[in-house]
Amino acid sequence: MEWEIVIGLEVHVQLSTKSKLFSGASTQFGAAPNTQACAIDLAMPGTLPVPNAEAFRSAVMFGLAMNAEIGKRSVFERKNYFYPDLPKGYQTTQLAEPIVGPGEIEIHLEDGSSKTVRLHHAHLEEDAGKSLHEAVFESGHGMSGIDLNRAGTPLIEIVSEPDMRSAAEAVAYLKKIHSIVTYLGISDGDMSQGSMRCDANVSVRLKGEEKLGTRTELKNINSFRFVERAIKVEAERQIDILEDGGSIVQETRLYDADKNETRSMRSKEVANDYRYFPCPDLLPVVLSDDYVEQLRNELPELPDAKAARLRDEYKLSAYDADLLTQERATADYFETVAKACGEAKLAANWMTGELAALLNREELSIGQSPVSAEQLAGLILRIKDNTISSKIAKQVFEAMANGEGDADTVIEKRGLKQVSDTGAIEQMVDDVIAASAAQVDNYRNADEAKRPKMMGYFVGQIMKASKGQANPQMINKILKEKLDALL
Amino acid sequence: MHQLTIAEIIRGLRDKQFSSVEITRHLLDRIQQLDGNYNSFITVTEELAMTQAAAADERLSKGEAPALCGVPIAHKDIFCTSGVRTSCGSKMLDNFVPPYDATVVENFNAASAVTLGKTNMDEFAMGSSNETSFYGPVRNPWNTDCVPGGSSGGSAAAVAAQLAPGTTATDTGGSIRQPAALTNTTGLKPTYGRVSRWGMIAFASSLDQAGPIARNAEDAAYLLSAMVGHDPKDSTSLNRPVQDYTLNLNDSIAGLKIGVPKEYFGEGLNADTAARVQDALKEFEKLGAELVEVSLPHTDLAVPAYYVIAPAEASANLSRFDGVRYGYRCEDPQDLRDLYMRSRGEGFGDEVQRRILVGTYALSAGYYDAYYNKAQQVRRLIKQDFVQAFEKVDVIMGPTSPSPAFALGAKKADPVAMYLEDIYTIATNLAGLPGMSLPCGLVNNLPVGLQIIGNYLDEARMLNVAHQYQQVTDWHQQFASSASPA
Numbered sequence: 001m002e003w004e005i006v007i008g009l010e011v012h013v014q015l016s017t018k019s020k021l022f023s024g025a026s027t028q029f030g031a032a033p034n035t036q037a038c039a040i041d042l043a044m045p046g047t048l049p050v051p052n053a054e055a056f057r058s059a060v061m062f063g064l065a066m067n068a069e070i071g072k073r074s075v076f077e078r079k080n081y082f083y084p085d086l087p088k089g090y091q092t093t094q095l096a097e098p099i100v101g102p103g104e105i106e107i108h109l110e111d112g113s114s115k116t117v118r119l120h121h122a123h124l125e126e127d128a129g130k131s132l133h134e135a136v137f138e139s140g141h142g143m144s145g146i147d148l149n150r151a152g153t154p155l156i157e158i159v160s161e162p163d164m165r166s167a168a169e170a171v172a173y174l175k176k177i178h179s180i181v182t183y184l185g186i187s188d189g190d191m192s193q194g195s196m197r198c199d200a201n202v203s204v205r206l207k208g209e210e211k212l213g214t215r216t217e218l219k220n221i222n223s224f225r226f227v228e229r230a231i232k233v234e235a236e237r238q239i240d241i242l243e244d245g246g247s248i249v250q251e252t253r254l255y256d257a258d259k260n261e262t263r264s265m266r267s268k269e270v271a272n273d274y275r276y277f278p279c280p281d282l283l284p285v286v287l288s289d290d291y292v293e294q295l296r297n298e299l300p301e302l303p304d305a306k307a308a309r310l311r312d313e314y315k316l317s318a319y320d321a322d323l324l325t326q327e328r329a330t331a332d333y334f335e336t337v338a339k340a341c342g343e344a345k346l347a348a349n350w351m352t353g354e355l356a357a358l359l360n361r362e363e364l365s366i367g368q369s370p371v372s373a374e375q376l377a378g379l380i381l382r383i384k385d386n387t388i389s390s391k392i393a394k395q396v397f398e399a400m401a402n403g404e405g406d407a408d409t410v411i412e413k414r415g416l417k418q419v420s421d422t423g424a425i426e427q428m429v430d431d432v433i434a435a436s437a438a439q440v441d442n443y444r445n446a447d448e449a450k451r452p453k454m455m456g457y458f459v460g461q462i463m464k465a466s467k468g469q470a471n472p473q474m475i476n477k478i479l480k481e482k483l484d485a486l487l
Numbered sequence: 488m489h490q491l492t493i494a495e496i497i498r499g500l501r502d503k504q505f506s507s508v509e510i511t512r513h514l515l516d517r518i519q520q521l522d523g524n525y526n527s528f529i530t531v532t533e534e535l536a537m538t539q540a541a542a543a544d545e546r547l548s549k550g551e552a553p554a555l556c557g558v559p560i561a562h563k564d565i566f567c568t569s570g571v572r573t574s575c576g577s578k579m580l581d582n583f584v585p586p587y588d589a590t591v592v593e594n595f596n597a598a599s600a601v602t603l604g605k606t607n608m609d610e611f612a613m614g615s616s617n618e619t620s621f622y623g624p625v626r627n628p629w630n631t632d633c634v635p636g637g638s639s640g641g642s643a644a645a646v647a648a649q650l651a652p653g654t655t656a657t658d659t660g661g662s663i664r665q666p667a668a669l670t671n672t673t674g675l676k677p678t679y680g681r682v683s684r685w686g687m688i689a690f691a692s693s694l695d696q697a698g699p700i701a702r703n704a705e706d707a708a709y710l711l712s713a714m715v716g717h718d719p720k721d722s723t724s725l726n727r728p729v730q731d732y733t734l735n736l737n738d739s740i741a742g743l744k745i746g747v748p749k750e751y752f753g754e755g756l757n758a759d760t761a762a763r764v765q766d767a768l769k770e771f772e773k774l775g776a777e778l779v780e781v782s783l784p785h786t787d788l789a790v791p792a793y794y795v796i797a798p799a800e801a802s803a804n805l806s807r808f809d810g811v812r813y814g815y816r817c818e819d820p821q822d823l824r825d826l827y828m829r830s831r832g833e834g835f836g837d838e839v840q841r842r843i844l845v846g847t848y849a850l851s852a853g854y855y856d857a858y859y860n861k862a863q864q865v866r867r868l869i870k871q872d873f874v875q876a877f878e879k880v881d882v883i884m885g886p887t888s889p890s891p892a893f894a895l896g897a898k899k900a901d902p903v904a905m906y907l908e909d910i911y912t913i914a915t916n917l918a919g920l921p922g923m924s925l926p927c928g929l930v931n932n933l934p935v936g937l938q939i940i941g942n943y944l945d946e947a948r949m950l951n952v953a954h955q956y957q958q959v960t961d962w963h964q965q966f967a968s969s970a971s972p973a
Contacts, residue, residue, distance in 0.1 A: 082809060281689075
C-alpha cells in the first residue's frame with residue numbers, strides 16, 4: 001500500500017508593532033512579569049479596546065505579499081473560553097470576515113522543484129498571556145503564576161489549505177512564510193522566542209484516494225527541524241494504526257522532541273464551543289482602496305522577485321539564488337559583497353560555503369556574522385588579483401572570523417602573500433626536481449597521456465616548500481617547461 | 488438649599504449667595520439624615536466632596552470657571568472612580584477600587600463639579616426595580632414601599648429625594664428613563680456613541696449609554712453638555728464635537744411634528760398612565776405642535792430580541808470577573824475549576840447568573856442562528872421602523888413605562904413581568920436612538936413619565952421640547968412628601 005501524507009499548517013506570527021493590538025502597552029520581549037500589562041490588558045472593569053493601525057498595516061502587507069484578497073471590511077469577534085492567562089475570558093480574533101482572504105504562494109523544495117500552496121485566510125488576533133506552572137511561589141501551595149506581558153500582543157494566524165504532501169514541503173512552506181514576514185519587516189520571525197509558532201494538521205490516505213483521512217492537530221511546534229520530525233513521526237504513527245486495521249482519533253497531540261513521539265493532549269476534553277460573536281466594543285474596520293494601493297506600492301522586493309533578479313543580474317544558478325534570498329539580510333549581504341568585489345559567483349560560493357559553515361557552527365544569524373560583507377569582498381578581491389590563492393584565502397577567512405582584522409591586515413601580518421616572483425618559483429622547482437630523481441625518471445618513462453597526472457607530486461612538493469604561498473598557475477607553467485626540457 | 492435646581496445653583500455660586508462648600512456640606516448632611524429611608528447611595532465620598540468643593544470655590548473666585556464648577560452631583564456606581572470603590576452593585580466588586588476614572592467622571596472633574604458619592608443600582612445594571620443590588624433595594628421617595636425603577640434607581644431616587652440636584656446614570660434598555668418616570672425626574676439617554684463608555688462597567692456594549700438624571704430638562708442639558716464628546720479610548724464613540732445643550736432650550740416648538748406610535752398605547756398600558764400621557768400630548772398641541780399617528784410595527788419583538796442580544800453580550804462582558812486578578816475570590820479554592828465556579832457562583836447574584844446563562848445558551852453552537860442571528864435581524868427591522876417614522880415626524884412621544892411604581896417584591900419572582908417594564912424603552916436602545924423621560928402627572932400620588940424619542944443626535948431638540956413643556960406645566964416641580972420633612 002502506498003500512503004500519501006496530507007498536511008495543512010496554521011502559523012501564528014507575532015507582529016513586531018511597538019504596542020499591543022488593542023492597548024498602548026509595550027510588546028517588548030523579556031521584561032519582568034506583568035510589567036508590560038496595562039489596565040486594558042488586565043481586563044479591568046470598564047476598559048475598552050482600541051485597534052492598533054500598525055497591526056492592520058502589517059496584516060495587509062502580508063496579504064499583498066501572499067497574493068491574497070484583502071478584507072476591505074474586517075470584523076473582530078470574541079472567542080469565549082476561561083483560562084487564567086486570558087484576562088477577558090475571551091480572545092478577540094477574527095472569524096467570518098478576516099483581514100486577509102484566499103491567496104497562494106510558491107514554495108521551493110531542495111530538489112529544485114516548486115509547488116503552489118493555497119492560503120485559506122489569515123486573520124488578526126491578540127495573544128494570551130503565559131501561565132507559569134513551575135513553583136513561582138516559595139510557599140508552594142501548588143499555585144501557578146500568570147505573566148500577562150504577552151497578553152494582547154498582535155498576531156496574524158495564517159491558515160493554509162491542506163496542500164502539502166510531505167514534511168519537507170511543510171518545512172519549505174514554513175520557511176517561505178518566515179522569509180516573507182521578515183522581508184516585510186512585520187515580525188522578527190524568531191521561533192525560539194515564540195515570534196513564530198506552528199500547528200500542523202496531519203492526515204494520511206491511500207495514494208489515489210480523494211477523501212481526506214481523519215486528521216490530528218500537532219500543537220506548538222517551535223522549530224523548523226521539529227516541524228519536519230513531528231510530521232514524519234505522526235504520519236508514521238497514523239499509517240501503523242491504519243495498516244493494523246485501526247482508525248485515527250481526531251484530536252490534538254503534542255510533539256515530544258526528546259522522545260521524538262507525539263502524544264494525545266486533550267483526550268478527555270469534549271469539543272469546545274467557543275461561542276464566537278462579533279465584538280460589540282469594536283466597529284467593523286473598513287479599509288479604502290487607496291489605503292491598500294498605497295501599501296502595495298510600499299511593498300519591498302520579495303524573495304521570489306529578488307531571486308529572479310539575482311539570477312538575471314548576477315548570473316547566479318537558481319539554487320544559489322533561492323538559497324541567498326531566503327532571508328532578506330542574506331540577500332543584502334550578498335549584494336554588498338558582489339557589488340564591492342565584482343565577483344558574484346565567487347561571492348555566492350563563499351557565502352553558501354565557508355560563511356554558511358561558520359554561521360552554522362557558531363549558531364549565528366547573518367546579521368551577527370563576525371565577517372562583514374565588506375571584509376568578505378576584500379578577501380575575494382585579493383583572490384581575484386592573485387595576491388592569495390583560494391586555499392590561503394580559507395586561512396585568511398578563519399583569521400577574519402577570529403577578529404584579526406580585514407583580509408589585507410591578515411595577509412600582511414601573517415605573510416601570506418602569494419609568491420609570483422618567477423625567479424623564486426624557478427628556484428623552488430629546480431630544488432624539487434633535483435631532490436626527486438626517481439620521480440623524474442618515472443615521468444620521463446611514462447606515456448604522454450599519464451604525465452599530467454604525475455605532475456601532481458611535484459606541485460605538492462613545491463607548494464609544501466613555499467608553505468602554500470606560491471602561485472599555482474605559475475608553478476604549473478614553470479614545472480611543465482622544466483620537466484619537458486628533461487625529456 | 489436642597490430644593491435648588493442646577494441652574495439655580497450655578498447662578499447662586501456666581502452671585503455668591505452661597506459657596507460650593509456650603510451647599511456640598513448641606514447635601515452631605517441631608518444624605519446622612521435621610522438616605523437611610525431610600526438607600527440611594529452605596530458610597531458617600533464626604534472627604535473627596537469637601538476637597539473638591541473647596542477647590543471649586545477657589546476656581547470660582549478666580550472667574551471663568553466652567554458652568555458646573557462647584558455643583559454637587561453623584562455618579563452611578565457603574566462609573567469607575569479613581570481611588571473610590573466602584574461596585575457596580577455587586578458582591579463581585581465590593582472590594583474593587585479602580586486606579587482610573589471613567590471618561591464621564593473625568594469630564595465632570597475637569598469641570599470642577601463635586602462628587603457627593605456613588606449611587607445604588609441593580610447588580611451590573613441588570614434589573615428594572617433596583618432590587619438586584621448587593622447593597623439592598625432602593626426605595627422610591629414617593630412611596631417607600633415601592634420600587635424606584637432600575638437599574639439607575641439610586642441615581643433617580645437621589646434626585647427625587649433632593650439629595651443631589653443631578654446624577655449620572657446609564658441606560659441599556661431603559662435604565663435611565665424608567666426610574667426617571669417612576670420618581671418624577673427628568674432623564675435622558677443620548678444617541679449611542681455620544682457619551683464615552685470608557686470606564687463605565689459594561690453590561691451590553693452595543694446598547695449601553697450614559698446620560699443624566701435631573702430635576703428638569705434645563706438641568707439635564709447642563710449635565711449632558713459636560714458628558715458628551717468624542718473619546719479616542721472608546722472605539723464606538725462618535726466623532727462629534729462637544730455641544731452646549733442649554734443654547735436652544737427656549738426655541739419655539741410651534742409646528743413641531745410629534746409622532747404618536749399606536750403600538751405604544753395598546754394592551755398592557757395602565758389606563759391612568761395612558762390618560763396622563765394623552766394630557767401631555769394635548770399640552771403640546773396647545774404649544775403649537777402637531778400630532779401625527781405613526782406605526783412602529785415591530786414593537787412587540789423588541790423585548791424578546793433585547794433579551795437575546797443583551798444577555799449574549801453580557802455573558803462575554805462578565806467573563807472577566809473570574810476571581811483571578813481582582814474582585815471577589817472564593818475562600819480556599821481547591822483547583823482552577825473550583826476557583827471559577829465558586830468565585831462566580833458566590834460573587835454574582837441570581838439575576839446576573841440568569842442572564843449569563845441565557846446569553847451563553849443563545850450563543851451556543853446550534854442555537855446561534857435561531858437566537859442571536861435572528862435577534863440581530865429583528866434589531867435591523869426595529870431600526871428601520873424608526874427611520875421610516877422619522878421621515879414624517881420630528882420626535883416620537885409615548886409612555887415611558889406601562890404603569891407607575893410597583894410594590895417592592897411584587898415582580899421579583901416573575902422575571903418576564905419585570906422585563907415587560909421596559910417594553911417602551913428597549914426599542915430605542917436597539918436602534919441606538921436618544922430617548923428621554925419627563926414627569927407628566929401623578930396616578931395615586933405616584934409619578935408618570937412621558938417618553939420623548941428623538942432622531943439620531945437630536946438631543947438638543949428633545950431638551951428644547953421638554954423644556955418648553957416644563958415652562959407650561961409644573962409636574963416636574965412636585966416633590967415626594969417623604970423627601971420634604973416639615
